[in-house]
Amino acid sequence: QVQLVQSGAEVKKPGASVKVSCKASGYTFTSYGISWVRQAPGQGLEWMGWISAYNGNTNYAQKLQGRVTMTTDTSTSTAYMELRSLRSDDTAVYYCARDRVDNWNDVDYWGQGTLVTVSS
Amino acid sequence: SYELTQPSSVSVSPGQTARITCSGDVLAKKYARWFQQKPGQAPVLVIYKDSERPSGIPERFSGSSSGTTVTLTISGAQVEDEADYYCYSAADTKGVFGTGTKVTVL
Numbered sequence: 001q002v003q004l005v006q007s008g009a010e011v012k013k014p015g016a017s018v019k020v021s022c023k024a025s026g027y028t029f030t031s032y033g034i035s036w037v038r039q040a041p042g043q044g045l046e047w048m049g050w051i052s053a054y055n056g057n058t059n060y061a062q063k064l065q066g067r068v069t070m071t072t073d074t075s076t077s078t079a080y081m082e083l084r085s086l087r088s089d090d091t092a093v094y095y096c097a098r099d100r101v102d103n104w105n106d107v108d109y110w111g112q113g114t115l116v117t118v119s120s
Numbered sequence: 121s122y123e124l125t126q127p128s129s130v131s132v133s134p135g136q137t138a139r140i141t142c143s144g145d146v147l148a149k150k151y152a153r154w155f156q157q158k159p160g161q162a163p164v165l166v167i168y169k170d171s172e173r174p175s176g177i178p179e180r181f182s183g184s185s186s187g188t189t190v191t192l193t194i195s196g197a198q199v200e201d202e203a204d205y206y207c208y209s210a211a212d213t214k215g216v217f218g219t220g221t222k223v224t225v226l
Contacts, residue, residue, distance in 0.1 A: 035215060045155075045163065045206050047215035061214055095162060105210035107153065108174070110162040 002026040004096050004111035011117045012086050019082040020114045022096030029077035030054045033099040035107050036070060036081045038092040048094075050104035051079065059104060086118045122146060122211045124218035131224045138194040140221045142207030145188055150209045152190040154183060158203045166205075167192060197225045 007021040022034060036048040049060035051070040058070050069082045079096055093113040100106040124144040132138040142152060151170050155163035165174055167183035170190055180195045194201050202225045207218035 037217075044220040045157075045208075045217040047208075047217060050215065059214070097163075103210060104215045105151070106168070107155075107208060107215070108165050108168070110164070113162050 002098060002109040004098065004109060006096060006111040006114045009115040011119065013120055014087060014118055016086050017082060017084040018086060018116050019080055020094050022079040022111050024077045030074055031101055033101050034079040035097045035099040035104050037095045037097060040092040050099055052101050053079065054101045088118050090116065091118045092116060122214065122216050124207050124209060124216050126207060126218040126221045129222045129224065132197045134199055134225055135196050138197045138223055140192045140205050140223065141189055142218045143189045146209050146211045146216065147190055148188045150211065153208045154192045155206045155208060156203045157206065163206065199225050201225055
């Protein structure tokens with residue numbers, strides 16, 4: 001069965017960086033992409049961006065351009081999302097989700113989420 | 121526009137029908153998906169391609185589309201269907217989630 005297992009909760013200070021991992025199993029990793037979505041406390045879902053696990057192509061949300069980097073390691077079927085220059089409003093649960101290999105049209109299975117808290 | 125608008129809340133009695141709408145210009149050209157999210161849990165896909173139901177999703181969940189609006193219908197809502205529901209569509213340059221609807225079954 002498809003599983004996406006994310007890394008554990010993080011507490012960071014403003015200005016720091018965080019890197020969240022998402023280990024996939026139960027499917028051929030390079031035949032799909034990974035989208036990242038975040039959810040601030042009590043708020044809705046926000047699409048952050050997408051990466052193809054086949055060729056590494058990416059598409060980031062405009063508001064995060066320059067602060068976010070998404071990568072994959074095909075040898076371990078793991079996707080990573082790094083967010084830099086953290087601010088208090090980056091406090092959220094971050095989710096990875098399986099998606100199409102060529103675009104962000106078909107989000108289906110989700111990871112369990114990783115809480116990132118940004119606080120001084 | 122790249123916004124998807126949903127009602128903030130819908131309330132139904134058990135066994136009744138709940139309908140949740142999602143409106144946005146992008147829906148005239150792109151399919152929508154619907155996700156169910158219960159407190160403290162990750163979202164779960166309940167409808168894709170406007171009206172297709174993934175395996176394991178109860179038949180009481182259905183979807184439809186008309187112009188720039190898609191609708192998720194829960195026929196014979198159960199107490200366990202109480203959750204937040206989000207529509208999603210992929211615009212040319214980004215993914216977009218709806219504003220979310222809290223469904224209360226009581």
